[in-house]
Every structure is written in structure tokens, then in C-alpha cells.
Amino acid sequence: MQFxxxxxPLNLDKLQSWIDKGRIDPxxxxxxxxxxxxxxxxxxxxxxxxILAKGKEAFKTPIDITVSRASQEAIKAIEAVGGKVTTRYFxxxxxxxxxxxxxxxxxxxxxxxxxxxxxxxxxxxxxxGYLSDTLKEGESPSLFWKLPGPNRVGAGPRTMGEGDKRxxxxxxxxxx
Numbered sequence: 001m002q003f004x005x006x007x008x009p010l011n012l013d014k015l016q017s018w019i020d021k022g023r024i025d026p027x028x029x030x031x032x033x034x035x036x037x038x039x040x041x042x043x044x045x046x047x048x049x050x051i052l053a054k055g056k057e058a059f060k061t062p063i064d065i066t067v068s069r070a071s072q073e074a075i076k077a078i079e080a081v082g083g084k085v086t087t088r089y090f091x092x093x094x095x096x097x098x099x100x101x102x103x104x105x106x107x108x109x110x111x112x113x114x115x116x117x118x119x120x121x122x123x124x125x126x127x128x129g130y131l132s133d134t135l136k137e138g139e140s141p142s143l144f145w146k147l148p149g150p151n152r153v154g155a156g157p158r159t160m161g162e163g164d165k166r167x168x169x170x171x172x173x174x175x176x
Contacts, residue, residue, distance in 0.1 A: 006079055008017035012077055013055020014040065019063070030065040032090070036099045044099055048090045053077055066130075069121075075128055085128045089113040102167075116143055 018024045023038040032049060035041045041049065048068025049118060056073060062082035068090055070078075090098070094110045101107060112131075113119045123128035123141035128155050 007048050007050035008041050009047035009052050010035065010041065010049050010067070011054035012032060012050050012059040012074055015051070016055065016061060020062050026061045027063075030063055031098060032067070033099050033101075045095060046092060049096065051075075051078075053083070060162045070128065072126075079151045086130055087128050089118060089122050090095045119143060153168075 006042075006087050015024070015125070018038055018040045019026050024030060024034060024040065028034070032045065035049060036044055045068075050069040051071065051074040053071050053073030053076075058078035059077050060081055063078065064084045064086075065078070066086045066088050069087055070085050078085050087166070088110075089112060091111045093108070097104055097108050097110070113122055120126055120141050122131045122145055123135060125135070125141070127134040132141070
């Protein structure tokens with residue numbers, strides 16, 4: 001898509017290789033700063049980092065990592081060895097403040113998502129979003145007031161509601 005953000009990809013086999021070489025310390029939380037400083041990523045990511053599952057068979061080290069996005073297979077592979085994945089929303093400015101904190105006299109607060117699709121992504125426990133702990137019991141990550149269900153438009157056969165009953169009664173009362 002033309003205007004969608006391009007995430008810097010990070011495959012699990014490359015991450016395991018950097019851990020094996022001692023370039024990344026798996027005992028500490030891994031953030032964008034550690035990934036850039038170890039040169040695991042080429043340059044500073046513009047819109048964030050997405051972990052992909054390529055080489056998931058070789059991944060064997062439990063880690064605690066915070067990135068912008070992660071594929072479902074990568075999450076399963078990291079958690080299978082005892083690791084933890086957290087997905088966090090980053091703007092270009094917040095990436096710069098995390099990777100290069102010395103550029104700022106006062107460390108700025110990290111931004112929260114404003115777009116609906118981003119809010120829903122980071123509220124979803126399936127994606128291990130950092131906002132998923134804000135969900136109440138039985139609440140959906142969706143921002144719909146009520147989820148589309150069988151009585152909603154476009155969700156299957158519609159039952160007759162109050163307005164339809166009034167309209168039918170009005171039509172039955174007509175003489176011609």
C-alpha cells in the first residue's frame with residue numbers, strides 16, 4: 001500500500017545469531033536501542049521494527065523484547081522457549097528519543113496511537129500489545145460500541161426490529 005508505514009524486518013534467525021555472537025545480551029530487556037547499537041538493524045528504523053518468524057526452528061534463547069509489531073509465528077516461537085514479546089507503538093520522534101536519548105535534554109514521553117486500527121492492534125492480547133492490560137473482563141479490543149452481530153447490518157439474516165414492525169403496521173393500515 002502506498003502510504004502504509006514500512007517496518008524494518010527482523011528475522012528470528014538473525015536475532016539468534018546476534019545473541020550467539022554476544023552482540024545482544026539476552027538477560028536484559030531488548031529494545032530498539034539495543035537492536036540499533038548492536039547493528040542488528042541497518043540504520044535507525046523509520047517506522048518501527050517487526051519481528052518475523054524466518055528461522056524460528058533455530059531460535060532457542062528466552063528473551064524479553066519490545067518492538068513495534070510481531071508476526072503470530074514469531075510470538076509463538078519466542079514464547080515457546082520462555083521469552084516475552086511486547087508490541088509498542090512508536091512514532092518517528094519517539095524512535096529517535098529511544099535510540100538516541102542523549103539528543104534530548106528532557107526525555108519526551110512516548111506517544112500513544114491515535115488511529116483506530118493502531119489502538120485496536122495494541123489493545124489486542126493476541127498481538128501482545130502494551131495496551132492489552134487496559135481491557136476489562138469480557139471486553140473486546142475493538143473500539144465498536146457494540147460488536148457487529150447477527151442483528152447488525154451486513155452480519156447475516158436480519159430480524160424485524162421496532163422500526164420495521166411500525167412500518168409494517170402502518171402499511172397494513174393503508175386503504176389503497
